[in-house]
Amino acid sequence: MIDNIDENKCNGCGACVDVCPMDVFRMNKDAKKTIARYPDDCMTCYNCEIECPTGAIRINPYRKERVQAWQ
Secondary structure (H helix, E strand, C coil): EEEEECCCCCCCCCHHHCCCCCEEEEEEEECEEEECCCHCCCCCHHHHHHHHHCCCCEEEECCCCCCCCCC
């Protein structure tokens, strides 16, 4: 799960977009920064965190538990 994207550190290089196997990230063309467009699709592979040259992305290995609906 994506814990944080530090906008102050992000340089807009797009490395996270290129390496994400789940297509979670998009570039915000106005701000020239990356955004996690589909964070729930993150499979915690750490590719984005590893490849980010500025250390702007932090991944949390623990998913939040989903609330179970009563049946």
